[in-house]
Amino acid sequence: MRAVTYHGTGDFRVDTHPDPGIQHARDAVLRVTTTAICGSDLHMYDGFIPEMHKGDIIGHEFMGVVEDVGSEVGNLKRGDRVIIPFTINCGHCHWCKRKEFSLCDESNREPEKLAFMNGQASAGLFGYSHLYGGYDGGQAEYVRVPFADATHLKVPDGMTDEQVLFLTDIFPTGWQAAVNAEVGPGDTVAIWGAGPVGLFVLKSCLLLGAERVFVIDDVPERLALAQEHGAVVIDRSKVKPYDALMEATKGMLPEKVIDAVGLEAHGSGVVDTVYDRVKTATFQETDRPHALREAIMCCQKGGIVSIPGVYAAIIDKFPIGAAFGKALTFRMGQTHVMQHAPTLLDHIREGRIDPTFLITHRGKLNDAPDLYETFRDKKDDCIKVVLTP
Known part of the structure; x- marks a missing residue:
């Protein structure tokens, strides 16, 4: 598959990576249909976020269609259309039970790094350095979603990707x-x-x-x-x-x-x-x-x-x-996406807000390196970039 890949400060490229597969029983594999460049991605692009490794796949605002699910994911099936919150949550730890999902105790698979800096580790994040678990991000054709039974929100019929994409983060x-x-x-x-x-x-x-x-x-x-x-x-x-x-x-x-x-x-x-x-x-x-x-x-x-x-x-x-x-x-603090997303989905569905108002630039995945520069430097009146793999 093709994916936006970190090669150093100011150097994001679209490379070929192996397609992801099911690694754990609570996983799902998603075919990404729409993704976006976030201002938080620029912090990695500009070299402010430590523990980025060459070859890391970028991106934490993405959605798509379920291609495969693990044996313990009972609430998703192939063909389901979902948004994926950027904060990965297990759904059952102390913090998830309090709906403080960005503080999840289970999803950061490299917790010692963030615990050393902060005293305790917080949740794993997609595409956001090895401080937050080193997970592959969603600026890609496919992505593995860990704890997929808890880390998703289904998209109602009749709603476009662009209407709901920003429920993943911003x-x-x-x-x-x-x-x-x-x-x-x-x-x-x-x-x-x-x-x-x-x-x-x-x-x-x-x-x-x-x-x-x-x-x-x-x-x-x-x-x-x-x-x-x-x-x-x-x-x-x-x-x-x-x-x-x-x-x-x-x-x-x-x-x-x-x-x-x-x-x-x-x-x-x-x-x-x-x-x-x-x-x-x-x-x-x-x-x-x-x-x-x-x-x-x-x-x-x-x-x-x-x-x-x-x-x-x-x-x-x-x-x-x-x-x-x-x-x-x-x-x-980082956002407890799944605490708020259902309420905000209702606001969108009932017409109180149209989130597409801030989209200024659209492109394909291969356009990402140029669009990162456009977004960072605020060229061409750029406010928000949406990509389709």
Whole structure:
């Protein structure tokens, strides 16, 4: 089969790999019909995620048709059409019973690496380094799905791939970020980042009843799309977000702030960003947390900071004093996809949201290397890339 393959920083290629097969009784083999490039994939493309090995297959947003199932998978059969959450969950451990699926104790088959870094290991992820189990990803023609009886959601008849594909990651990620921020009717929310996750955070906040949602970015086409879908936009290249939010809220600041940027935050001309770039280039820091620092400073006293943006390990100059002084609450983490996906599927099916609004680029699997560069560099007004093997 053909698959998008890691060969080093900035070097993803489409290579030939052996077709996957059933290895365990709870496995399934999926023929991938649609997959996507995610902003989290760029963290590997740009070299920020450790434990990537040459030959690893990339991709964690994918869906398809079941080709084969193991002997213990009683709820799937050949021909079933399913989406696959990026978080692999066993379905029966302590964390899965609590529906905290991204914390699964059983699915990370190389747990000692992440436990060494974090104190405990979390769930295995598709196509996302050997910190998370070293599983082959879904930017491929076929993929093996472990714990397939628990790690899937069936697609209702009559729904297209593009309608449901983003239930694999970015829609539940945006929704969880809003839920973690306890967004509700009448709230004022500020979101850093108008990329795919940030846009789904926006849509989720509005579905949950937020009164005003500010979106901060500096990419014109992303700001335009956010404004089109209900945001009050702040172009950080023209105004300081803190000043704009202070003025718009009459000095109160938003009570809920959401960092949908993560570890590769930009901030050209800003002193702390220059500092972060030097520190990461010299391996003294792993992440660039400019957006997170700014979100903390822009959060109202007693407010909530929600972090769906990925952070890898260590950040510097964290404003813990501001967070403590303002009595802020922090919530973050990988998404418990299967906790939220059924609810969001209903939102799509009942017409409250059409997730296809952010797709700007489509291609075949062989187009992936060029489209990774287009997506990373925001060329051709690129917001979201969908691939068909």
